[in-house]
Amino acid sequence: MTMKIPQGALVVVANGGSARVFSNVGDDRNVTLKQEALLEGMNLDDEGPSGSMPSESTASQLDEATFAKQLAQGLNEGALKNRFAHLVLVADAKTLGRVRPLLHKETQQRLIGDLAKDLTNVPLDTIQSALA
Known part of the structure; x- marks a missing residue:
């Protein structure tokens, strides 16, 4: 991946159930991430997913x-x-x-890149x- 990630950029590493939120405390040549937050176990009981879901969807789907919707709402x-001025999104496809x-x-304008990879537990x- 050849993306310049400026200092202070928000880097969100997510999968279907959790997200790690980092900021780049390095510079655009040497990415150094500092974890700011861990989002997991959000309350999914009172909300549903955005849009329509097939009727045969499982509870985990x-x-x-729903987690993806809440993550997007938080980023928005x-x-x-x-x-944040710059955003990098790393998540499974x-x-x-x-x-x-x-x-x-407004969020899309700040999105400087994304990577389709599950790196939440590495x-x-x-x-x-992976970001270098």
Whole structure:
């Protein structure tokens, strides 16, 4: 991947059930990530997924779609409140496919790149290497 990730950029590494939120404390040549938050076990009981889901969807598929919706809502809120200038999204292909269409225009303008890979449960240096 050849993407310049500026200092201060928000890097979100997610899968269907959790997300690790980092900021780049390095520069665009040497990505150094600092974990800011871990999002998991969000309350999925009171909400459903965005859009329509096939009626034969399993409970875990509904939870994954709902998590993707909540993640997108959080990113949209952060962009609209100017909490970050640049965003990199790293997620498995299914989650990425669910989150991208839900991103507000303001969030999309801040999205400098994405990577379709599940890196939520790998060590920090592996994530940094994948982004280098």
